[in-house]
Amino acid sequence: MAHLDEPAPTPYAPPATGTVTVYRGATLFDGTGAPARPGMSITVDGARITAVGPDAEVPAGARVVELAGRCVIPGLIDAHQHLATPPNREAAEAALRRQVYGGVTAIRDMADDLRHIADLTRGTLVGEIPGPDIHYAALMAGPGFFDDPRTWQVSQGETPGHVPWMQAIDDDTDLVMAVALARGTHAKAIKVYAELPAHLVAAITAEAKRQGIGVWAHAATFPATPGEVVAAGVDAVSHITLIAQEAADEPLTSYKTKPLLDVERLTGDGDPRLDALYAAMRERGTVLDATASMWTFLGEQAGDADAKARAAANDTLSAKLTADAYRAGVLLATGTDYETEPDEPFPSLHLELRYLAERCGIPAAEVLVCATRTGAISAGALADMGTVEPGKLANFVVLAADPTADLANLSTIEYTVKRGHRFDRADYTEDAR
Structure with a gap:
């Protein structure tokens, strides 16, 4: 040079x-x-x-x-964040700063514009900016997902579904090349998202494992059910209210048309299909990133009575099923999928931890294990973090x-x-x- x-x-x-x-x-x-x-x-x-x-x-x-x-205590880990949908450098750096000064030493970024995320990851790693370590995922979804406006926000200047960090997958996709392209972004995992049938979830997972990269998934990818996603061998699944789709009485067809659930029954009597799913997750070591408090936040943000009512119902469901999953022995990581308002003194992860204790009845010491050791497992990083050893x-x-x-x-x-x-x-x- x-x-x-x-x-x-x-x-x-x-x-x-x-x-x-x-x-x-x-x-x-x-x-x-x-x-x-x-x-x-x-x-x-x-x-x-x-x-x-x-x-x-x-x-x-x-x-x-x-x-x-x-x-x-060990550094806290937020297992579900988004820092660049859409990219906003000032907002992302402010969030990262608040997180690390609030005790968060690592996060999982669950798919964003990885051009932006990769630079933030480097900046926090080498110490140019304050923030936790960032472990991020490249996304794969079915072609029908890519009319979602968020996909355009994270692919500006390119075509959604046709960039290495956000790929449309179908039966004709060369999965060896697709996984290699995702790995080339320096992603720690592939996020399996939506509009993917069970056989493609399994094929993506198998190829990712062959190439040595993790797989983090939405708990249901529509039409793949939670049980099919877990059976595919993914490392972690996100969103407890998507886990509830295992108890749907109609087939899962599309991410955009989710079956209605009998929330009253699920929060009362439960469902043996969910019990069987929790047992399978426990046996496989599948981590649950429940994002349990997310519906409390969404309810506070809702602009009309119907939206608030939907959020309240999902919040009740979230608390009950998260408690059930934890008591069934499922590994529970603490992800948020939201961040507190800029003028709040502490990051959203503090609210998630208190929710798990207050709404799900999990003892505080066990919540802290979820937020540290299990968080490290969810990121594939237990060799380096999660405990003070x-x-x-x-x-x-x-x-x-x-x-x-x-x-x-x-x-x-x-x-x-x-x-x-x-x-x-x-x-x-x-x-x-």
């Missing part, structure tokens, strides 16, 4: 390897399922945790951070009060450590948002 400019500043970059910090005296909830332990130290070298254990002698040359009276990325949150006693205590965040870099909450609250 004839000319090389200076790279952009990286004020949020991880510290260099050899920079050792010991966080001492914390009460640690490590996300593994073990109870919180007092008097614990976390040793961090650069971006990674090298030791976790009872307070002991500090290595020579290490910086010490005293955490007596503080609680530490040696070898993992140094992703954790320091709080003044115990969130395992009350999830409202998440608002007592003092700082987030992401890849070893410290994001002080005071720097967010003092900054104009």
Whole structure:
């Protein structure tokens, strides 16, 4: 190259390897399922945790951070976000900033304009901008889906359905090439979305697995039922109210014409078809990204009485079925699929966690496992994150009060450590948002 400019500043970059910090005296909830332990130290070298254990002698040359009276939990993971539908750089960066200063160290972006998302992913990874790590999906759907206006929003300048990050799939598609194109976007997974029959969901999943990329799916892809989607071997499914379509009394035909469900019956007596589905998900290890609180948000945003009534019915269904699925042993990740208003101090994930406790009856400590370890499983990233253990990325949150006693205590965040870099909450609250 004839000319090389200076790279952009990286004020949020991880510290260099050899920079050792010991966080001492914390009460640690490590996300593994073990109870919180007092008097614990976390040793961090650069971006990674090298030791976790009872307070002991500090290595020579290490910086010490005293955490007596503080609680530490793993970094939170939002398993369902959209940052670029349509792309808006200012809004996306503001959301990412609020997330990381609110304890969120990773998200799954569930298909967007990946030209935009890839740059945000690089920016948060190298430390140009503050934000969680982003694990994103490239979308595949049937040709009938691509008159949806959102597909145009994320394909500006190109043709929806004919770009590597958003492909129309039918029986004539060369799936080897389609999956390879999706992988070329650096996506961590393929999102299987809508207007796809069971045999194509299975074929996409098989080819994706062969090429070493994950598969995240809508729980029903119309005409494929939730049971058929799970049987295809996908890694995770989204939206508990789509899971409910397993109990539909009519065939699933199109994403645009979903069968009506007997919400009163499902929230009362339940349905053996759902019980069988939960058992299959538990046996396969299929993660459920329930987006449980989404209908509360949509109800608040609804502009007329009918829309509010529909949202309220779905909200009741969401709470009941999410609780049922969790108690049946299904792995539950905490996705939101919405974000709080720009002037709100904390990200939507805090609301999702409180919903799971308050509306679904899940104990706070177990909700935190859903938001950490299971979130990492949903992103295919458990080797690197989700728990506070040696070898993992140094992703954790320091709080003044115990969130395992009350999830409202998440608002007592003092700082987030992401890849070893410290994001002080005071720097967010003092900054104009």
